[in-house]
Amino acid sequence: MRDKKLNKTFKNNLITYLIVIISYALVQAMILSGNLSSLMQGLLVPICTYVIMALALNLVVGVLGELSLGHAGFMCVGAFSSAFFSKLTLEAIPNAGLRFFLALLIGAVCAAIFGIIIGIPVLRLKGDYLAIVTLAFGEIIKNFINVMYVGKDSNGFHFSIKDVASLNMEDDGLVIINGAQGITGTPTDSNFTIGVLLILFTLFVVLNLTNSRTGRAIMSIRDNRIAAESVGINITKYKLMAFAISAGLAGIGGVLYAHNLSTLTALPKNFGYNMSIMFLVFVVLGGIGNMRGSIIAAVVLTLLPELLRGLSDYRMLIYAVVLIAMMIFTSAPSMIEYREKIMAKFGKNKVSKEAE
Amino acid sequence: MGFISYLIDGISLGSVYALIALGYTMVYGIAKMLNFAHGDVIMIGGYTVYTIVSTMGLSPWLGMAASVVVCTVLGVAVEKIAYKPLRMASPLAVLITAIGVSYFLQNMGLLIFTASPKAFTSVVSISNIKLADGALNISGVTLVTIITCIIIMIALMFFIKKTKAGRAMVAVSEDKGAALLMGIDVNSTISLTFAIGSGLAAVAGFLLCSAYPTLTPYTGAMPGIKAFVAAVFGGIGSIPGAFIGGILLGIIEILSKAYISSQLSDAIVFLVLILVLLIKPTGILGKEIHEKV
Secondary structure (H helix, E strand, O other), X not given: XXXXXXXXXXXXXXXXXXXXXXXXXXXXXXXXXXXXXXXXHHHHHHHHHHHHHHHHHHHHHHHHOOOOOOHHHHHHHHHHHHHHHHHHOOOOOOOHHHHHHHHHHHHHHHHHHHHHHHHHHHOOOOHHHHHHHHHHHHHHHHHHHHOOEEEEEOOEEEEEOOOOHHHOOOOOOEEEEEHHHOEEOOOOOOOHHHHHHHHXXXXXXXXXXXXXXXXXXXXXXXXXXXXXXXXXOOHHHHHHXXXXXXXXXXXXXXXXXXXXXXXXXXXXXXXXXHHHHHHHHHHHHHOOOOHHHHHHHHHHHHHHHHHOHHHHHHHHHHHHHHHHHHHHHHHOHHHHHHHHHHHHHOOOOHHHHHHO | OHHHXXXXXXHHHHHHHHHHHHHHHHHHHHHOOOOOOXXXXXXXXXXXXXXXXXXXXXXXXXXXXHHHHHHHHHHHHHHHHHHHHHOOOOHHHHHHHHHHHHHHHHHHHHHHHOOOOEEOOOOOOOOOEEEOOXXXXXXXXXXHHHHHHHHHHHHHHHHHHHOHHHHHHHHHHHOHHHHHHOOOXXXXXXXXXXXXXXXXHHHHHHHHHHHOOEEOOOOOHXXXXXXXXXXXXXXXXXXXXXXXXXXXXXXXXXXXXXHOOOOOHHHHHHHHHHHHHHHOOOOOOOOOOOOOO
């Protein structure tokens, strides 16, 4: 029985990996045969970023069962720390692949460290408070980056939160982070293939974590915190672990995002609270806790407004309606009852299955 | 004198936060949910006044009355459509729905009124008051905001302590089940709470827009979140707490804008929230809530 069940999750996971790989092959074939417009090609890397972000957020929302509204902030940390590194080592490390790999490590580690720093105070809280505090942290990160000026000259690094002039640099100084103007001249090292590899990596981390002893401990906290504590599960440790891993993965998303653009700025439109909500929409529409769903939702919801140009004005409105309708449909007690009735009518023994 | 005028500005902004925080705190006390859309009700209120006064050219009094009516109806409608079906659902589902409603209102505003900022004509026509030989200049809006907030505060305390509907609200927030057994209509009490909260948000809306006269679909979002910070600061569920939290937060924001950095003032306000939650999660006047197993 146990083997059969393991086999089933393994098969399910395999299907998810295969979906990603097959779609990658299809897109590559379309690019080679010239069937993909340049507009669509420009969307490929952002889609990969969004998929990674949706997977990372799903780890917190679906597996840990807490709502984070600050994932754009972790993405921002990953993006800026890695872009900072890449710009600094543009000449020192000529090999783009190696440079990107190191940038990836730095972005992920920085974001994970932020996840731990933020997680320690935040994870003591629950529910609404946790959500609003993660939102606050996301905004704080964005605000700080917007007033940060960092430069480097022959004397080393200079740091200021006022303006470029107060960096007091020598003539050979190079401004790396220019306040609200952000970082310009990041090498565009990422591409679609790297994006898909990173999606596979993220998927691997999330799926393996969920199916491990650790993952089951995390899910037991989600389902009943007090019961989990009473059987000796260290709540803080596992919560923090899930949160830090999720933040690190969000950092990877940020690295991918930063290395796709030559100019990186921390605007509300790319790292603000609205972005965090967009990731949440992907997670909710794909099914909370369902990784395959998150991938599909992120791809479809990014492509749909582009394919139906007339809809793009209504995109955000549709997102909002999707959020409300999905929540009422899946969580309202009256709707659950109604659904079970329909299921019973069609002879599917869904009700008895859930009662198991 | 600079410090005193900053302090007065802070109290004025804080009064607006206090009015919004009252709505948060009452809804949180009764429905045990964070009504994320509360801040966006302010924006709708602002646009209602704008449409009636600036576009149609009618009297500001009519605009204010219409704004209160529109917001009250909107608040009750949101509660009935989006929140009521989820009353027994998990807190995560309710929170995501509330975010959805907030997002919905913002994007409706964006579609109807476009993203370009509208210049809001102040509904307050009281001239500035000069004190101490002109060294201290208090604007009419500031004065009206502070006085309105205090009047509403006292009226609300009176309503909750002395009237039947007010005491029903306290009962529902203490224990929904027991309130039901005592013959209180829980559903209409919750609707009433949403109505009062949204009405206050409308008042906060036109006071806020009179003091900071640009109106965009995102006008309400930040003050809404900050007012929630104020409600947590003062102790969520407590009405005097919302008032004290709002005033303190307004002062902190204006002083940090003046003396530290205008770009970092939001960050400082949020830092206050985090510190409060770490040191005293129940806020200044909040009650300790024990978790039942």
